Structures are given as structure tokens and as C-alpha cells.
Amino acid sequence: MHPNSSLRLFDLAKRQLEIYPDLPMFVSKTNGEWQGITTKVFLDHVNEISKGLIACGVKAGDKVALISENRVEWNMIDFAVQQIGGVMVAIYPNISDNDYQYIFNDASIKLCFVSNIDLYTRLDALRDKLPTLEYLFSINKYDNVQNWQILIDRGQSISQTKIDECSAKVTNEDLAMLIYTSGTTGNPKGVMLTHKNVISDVVACEYSTPLEPYHRALTFLPACHAYERTLQYLYIYMGLSIYFAESTDKIGENLKEIKPHIMTAVPRVIEKVYEKIMEKGSHLSGFKNKLFHWAVRIGEQYDLDENKLSFIYKLKLAVARKLILQRWYEGLGGELIAIVTGSAGIQEKIVRTFLAAEIPIYEGYGLTEASPVVAVNCFKRGKKIGTVGPPLNGVEVKLADDGEILVHGDIVMKGYYNNPEATAEVLKNGWLYTGDIGEWIDGKYLKIIDRKKEMFKTSGGKYVVPQQIENKMMESPFISQFIVVGEGEKFPGAFVVPNYQNLLKWSKDNNKGIDGLSFEEFQKNNLVKEKIEDEINRININFGHWEQIKKIAIIPTELSIESGELTPTLKYKRKVILEKYKKQYQEIYG
Incomplete structure (x- = not known):
């Protein structure tokens, strides 16, 4: 077992403070300026929130909900709940009232944080149908709305010793979070992930992530999704500064200002970036238009295997990069070392063109039930366009007779909360039956074919x-x-x-x-x-x-x-x- 796999998730921030004490841990834009918060200040806030939670009666094993867009308070609450043995239930802001009602009652949510007045009003209107909910707090301040400062004030009577005592009792085998997967059918299912599940995935991902401490990460995908959340834990583990995009509309602007070294994206986001570039190119006139489309055609023929590229092609590629494609890279900040994409298949044509433009796309595969990353392309273990790369170190993957992908290792969930039938369907003899159909390419690269049920x-x-x-x-x-x-x-x-x-x-x-x-x-x-x-x-x-x-x-x-x-x-x-x-x-x- 890796020496760091005994860590609990909330230990990541303390570990960061020891190794990178001067790191701006999280950076947000305030009044037009990018402003960072150090790990020490972050942890002081985490402890204040933990004290408030204890003062409100939250005990080990209690479920606390959080419904918010990405922001530093999200991460503070996450660590504050976990370090006193609570279970974090982060929920998407844009689901239906029926789903909120189902999740709150299934998980017996005791206390909930929301980010804004709209969410507060929605949850408040549902309170009659949420019998276990005792407290509802808004992070933003409004008149006549219970602000989370009330919780923090209430916690001032709790000592730091009490926090330390609670933390000491949490083991890495304990439940850290419930993530309700928004299944394409039926009610959401609560995936039970322990500290060990997620830490194991973080440690396995580190090997495939070509970054150095003090590099900059841009985040804009919802942190309540397992993919972005585990990547944020990875950034903390590796000593990166995490920058919050202002909004999805401002990602383009933010990329130029932050010049990130890594970001995660779903294929639809990358496709929209590609479409925008193509649209701009189509508005060029005459020779410039022809040159642009010639460069794109060269990009679409790109291959990672140098032996497959002829001398003439390499010459054309050098010209295409010099005249057109390198501007694409500069448009994304000009310092990217990795864009990680997952959660659905991405068009191979786009991957080839972006790699030709030296935009480093790493396609990967995972699912919430596996904490979530299972496989990813990387230059250390190998990369092949059209696949999701080899499985992570320490993760076993095999294919059933019908091609279903089966996963084994410390990353596999404990099961579905309150749902032994659904758990028994997907967990058999320690193997996770993913419901995805795959095949091996060149004996080592995993290719996703489709969902079994689709x-x-x-x-x-x-x-x-x-x-x-x-x-x-x-x-x-x-x-x-x-x-x-x-x-x-x-x-x-x-x-x-x-x-x-x-x-x-x-x-x-x-x-x-x-x-x-x-x-x-x-x-x-x-x-x-x-x-x-x-x-x-x-x-x-x-x-x-x-x-x-x-x-x-x-x-x-x-x-x-x-x-x-x-x-x-x-x-x-x-x-x-x-x-x-x-x-x-x-x-x-x-």
C-alpha cells in the first residue's frame, strides 16, 4: 500500500500547509483582481465551520448537504464536515424539486448550506417534505435569510481540542461522502465513497499528471461531480493553486488572465471551443480563409506515432503550426500542460487537431462508483488517440465475455446507500460491473464502445x-x-x-x-x-x-x-x- 493511502481527505490541506506553506491555495476574482487565500487562512476558516457544525449538533456519520457553484466556501465546508466525521452530500444546483426531496430524505440530511437566495427559497419551500432537515443556511448575505455566519458565531464556544478529538476518531475506511448519481432512469443512487477510495484515486492519478508544485489549475466544472472533485483533491495533494473561473461565459477571458497549466473539461465544452475557433476561421476572407482550412485539414491527419508521419507531412505541420495552429494554443493562455477530458466520448477529429496545435488533451475514463478515474492517456504510461489510455497504477481492469468493463481496487465504492439490491447488481466478488462496453487496443489501451444498456x-x-x-x-x-x-x-x-x-x-x-x-x-x-x-x-x-x-x-x-x-x-x-x-x-x- 502506498504510504499516503492512510490519509483522510481533510489531511490533504494540512499536508499542503506543511510542504507548501506559502502557496496561494485558492484564487478567486474579487473587484476585478485575482486574489489568493493561503492554506493557513483556509484551515482557520475550516476549523470555524467545524465548530459551528458541532454546536448545531452534527455528529460523526451525520449527513450535511451543500448546494453551491464552485467557490472557496465550497471547499471549506467540504473539509469542515469531513474532519468531524460527518458525511458530505454535495448536490447539483440544477436538479428538480423531486430529486432534492428524494436525496434529502434518502440520506436523512440534517443540515444544509446553499449559496444563494434562489436555492434557499426553493429548499425552504420544500421543508415540510424534508422531515430530517433541522438547519438551512445561505452563504451569501440577504435580509430575512438565515446566514451561515449564525452557525460560525454559535461555534465560538467550541474548543479546538474538541475538533482534534473528533478528527482523531475518523479512519480512512470511514464514509467521507455520498454522491448521488443523476442516472438516466429512475431515482438518483447515493454512491458511498470512503476517504480511502478517493485518496487511492488521487495517489494513482498523480503519477499520470505532468505538473509541478505551484502550477496553476483552472476549475469550472461543478465540484459536486466526482470527476472535478477528485481532481481538486489531486491539485491540493500536488501543491497547485486552484483558480475559480468567474463563470462559463468568462472561461475564454479567464484563460488569458490566469494562463493555467491544467484544466478539466467535458467534451461538449471542448467541442464549443473548437466550434468557436472554426466559426472565426470561416469569417476570414480570400487567401487567409484557404490557409486556415488547409491548416485544420493538416491537423485532422495528426498522429502521436511519429513513425506514421511522413517527412512531407511534418514539413506541412510545421508551417500550419507557425501560421495558424500555435495561435489556438496561445488563445488558451499559452501555458497549458494538460486538458483532461472525460464523462463522455470526444470526437477523434478534435483530439487530433488540438494535439497538432500542441494543445495537450488527455482523454480519460471513469465513473462515480470508482472515485471516479479508472484510466487516462498520459505520456508516462502511453497515449493513443481514440482510446481512454491504460488503467491507472494499482487499478485492475478486465473485460467480461460480453465486453463489459470490470474494475477492481481500492477506488471501488462501498456500495449504494440504502440500496442493497442495486449494490448487488454492480458489485460482485470485489469487482465493479461498470455497465460500459470496452475493448483493448494494442493490448493495453482501453477503448469505450458504449453503455451496455444503450x-x-x-x-x-x-x-x-x-x-x-x-x-x-x-x-x-x-x-x-x-x-x-x-x-x-x-x-x-x-x-x-x-x-x-x-x-x-x-x-x-x-x-x-x-x-x-x-x-x-x-x-x-x-x-x-x-x-x-x-x-x-x-x-x-x-x-x-x-x-x-x-x-x-x-x-x-x-x-x-x-x-x-x-x-x-x-x-x-x-x-x-x-x-x-x-x-x-x-x-x-x-
């Missing part, structure tokens, strides 16, 4: 794997979202959300005479549908005839979390989508 058979008995078709189709600049349907039908069809901006430009450039139409009329226009069908036919040749998309239905508005069609980690809720677009489904299959 694969389906046509009426002809042929298997269709939606995810790989969807990822390939979304490489078209004219397709924003693509959802494969057709279980039990004669052929696969799809719901398509068009890329309105790119189609508008295409119609103007080609004098189609439809760019004056309203948004609704434009999306429904036959020329638009024909253009999308041409794109699908062009891409269909990559698939067997039984997998090829035969008919589509256009969905004019982008699927979103708010409208209930995506999970908070941007996965399709296929049952919800099928239910909502029944009429369009009938159009496809009559």
Missing part, C-alpha cells in the same frame, strides 16, 4: 451501438446534437439538433435564399433537412449497412439539463427524449 437490436436482430454513431455524426459542422433511436425497429433513425449558425452561414455563402427566414422556419426548411441528410449519408459509409441512419427527425432546440433531457454530466436521458419527441419518432417509423 446498445439495442433492430427487428432483424442486429446490434446497434448508438454512442460511436453519434460521436461520428457530430463531427459534421452542421450537426449540434445527434440521438440514435430505433430499438426493435427495421432500421436505426435519429433525432438531430442542427447547428443553426453554421447552416445559416452555409445558406448565405451558397445563395440558398433562406437566411431571411425566422429561426423556426429556417430549421423546418426542406433545404436544411436535405443538407443534414447529405452530411449523414456522407458519414454513414463508416458503418455497416444495418447501422446506417436511414431517416431523421429535426429537433429545433438544443437538448439541455434545464429542460430535463440531459443529466448534469450532459448524458442523454434517452427515455425522457423518446417520451418528449414521440411525434417525431412516429414520423421516422410511421
